[in-house]
Amino acid sequence: MDILIKVIQLFLCFTLLVGIHELGHFLMARVFGIRVEKFYIFFDPWFSLFKFKRGGTEYGVGWLPLGGYVKIAGMIDESLDTEQMKQPVRPDEFRAKPAWQRFLVMIAGIVMNILLAVAIYCGICYTWGEKYFANEDAVYGYTFNTAAQGLGFENGDKIISIDGEPIDDVNAIAMTLLLTESDRTVVVERDGREERFTIPFEQLVDFRRSKGYEEMLMLRTPFRIDSVASPAALDAGLRAGDEVVALNGERHIEFAEYVGLLADHKSSDVQLTVVRGDSTAVLTVPVNADGKIGVTVARHDYRLRTKEYTFWQSIPAGIRRTGSVIANYWEQLKLIVQPKTQMYEELGGFIAIGSIFPSAWNWQDFWSKCAFISIILAIMNILPIPGLDGGHAIFTLWEMITGRKPSDRFLEAAQYVGLAIILVLLVYANGNDIYRFFIK
Structure with a gap:
């Protein structure tokens, strides 16, 4: 039953996020009068689970839950429909439109995912507020696990700042240490006086690889x-x-x-x-x-603080939270592509994504996960890999700057290369899942 709840949440989340993403491409294409031949949630090789046609567009649900797509007339995309490109150009096709319009169509899905994350975070702030443990409430300091003590922390330390930035939220301590490309300088209060120590970047990498951040610290109880x-x-x-x-x-x-x-x-x-x-x-x-x-x-209850927002206050709060999540995830991506960090080993596929959902239904947690994955989807799609929105956009941006449009043959070849890269990444990420969850 627990696994079923996780699967349902994952399915609903991906259906919503992919649908919103493809809706962005669809709406922007229609704004510019571009014909959309297909609008699909999930992929439909050989057959689809459900489909109907309206206004010249075929809407459907595929059987392969690896994403979704819109098939825009006159565009070389994942469908690799090269026969269409051999026909005379029609005025309602993608290729007939100016570069700036094509560029906006390409990035519309990414924009929609970001806007969805903003909307969800605004709703979370308004409905539930922001709950956190305040660092200043740790009057007795923290008890650290063995891995954290290896970094230089001692039981009873009160963390004052990391790299000069004061720590307000207890839950942000581990993330602040992990998202770095250099050494970290930590200031703590120890036995009534301030102590400063530096954690080398290599130690932080080992700390992350060994998952030392799990249960890194606990608020102390007298x-x-x-x-x-x-x-x-x-x-x-x-x-x-x-x-x-x-x-x-x-x-x-x-x-x-x-x-x-x-x-x-x-x-x-x-x-x-x-x-x-x-x-x-x-x-x-x-x-x-x-x-x-x-x-x-005597039980010492640490107060879980809640910052509440009015409707109008929740809008800037949701925007700030979205920006913070984007910045943090981008920092993680930068670390992943550095071989010395070996963080590429943390890449995960559908099992890893599904595992982040709780086994009991919780609407606040569900929406929070949806917003986070929506941001991941936006950032991954903006990468300049042929086959992804970012790949299409970079070629169109090149055309806008130079005035020279890449040939159809080049775009077809790039599409094949991009799909190969995406397939390798999918196999690697899901292979990591199989190794982590079933073999290791």
């Missing part, structure tokens, strides 16, 4: 006693409200650290330093055979 259940603990002097700050003279902050230390002193006494109001006391407390002292711990 050992504050909520109630005392054990008579022995009461006799030792422990009271509700006490905060344990040291064990056998060693000071610690995190409750989890004390749990481990107490387990090392089963069936023996320990010296606990507790803070009670304005005073401090050292108490001798017995530890039972289970490594417990017979108290319950």
Whole structure:
């Protein structure tokens, strides 16, 4: 059932995004009076699942869920219909229109995906606001995993800035470290004073490749006693409200650290330093055979903040969020194409994309994923690869600048090359999925 929910979300997401993308090409073509022969969601080699014809355009749903397309009359596209190009040019064909109109038709799908992401993020901001953990609320600092400690962080550190930029959102810490092409300089508050250290780029690459960013840090919880259940603990002097700050003279902050230390002193006494109001006391407390002292711990709830927006405030907020996601994803692409980062190993196909959806339906999460994937689709399509919108657009832009139009033969050859590149990328990305999810 969990897998089915993921599959449904992936299918709905791709249907929406591909439909919007192709609608952009379709509408812009019609604005300039260009005939559109086909409008398809998914590809339809040999047969289609559903189709009908209206106004000279065949609308349909293909059986191969690898995207979608519009077949624009007089254009060399993925259909590779070279016979049409041998016929006399008609005034309602793509090739009969000036270069600037053809350029706008080519980029219309990309623009639609960006506008869709903006609309979704505006809707999310207006409906649910922006939820985040504020870095300033980490009054006890963080507990770091082993990988993060290898970068130079220590348990209890409060992160002040990375490369001079203050950190506001806890969730942005890992992403800020990962999206870099150089060393990172980190400033933390450690034991009441500021400490500065530099993380080499090579270490950050290893950190990413090993997925050290997963559960990189946790907000620390102090050992504050909520109630005392054990008579022995009461006799030792422990009271509700006490905060344990040291064990056998060693000071610690995190409750989890004390749990481990107490387990090392089963069936023996320990010296606990507790803070009670304005005073401090050292108490001798017995530890039972289970490594417990017979108290319950006060829960320290870190407040999940929500920034709310009115309808009009949500529009610039949605635009800013879209811009931020575009910038972050572009930085990731730049790192992927650098062989030294070996981030090409992270490329994923349909299984990887489907896995980002939750196994339980959540509308906020679904729309957030749709906006993110819409941006990915826009950025991937703008790459100057023949067969993609960016490839078509770059040839048209060349024509606009030089006044020389590439020959049909050249465009056909480029289309074959582009389709080969796309096929290799698809095989590689989905092969990575098979290796990661079923073999590794």
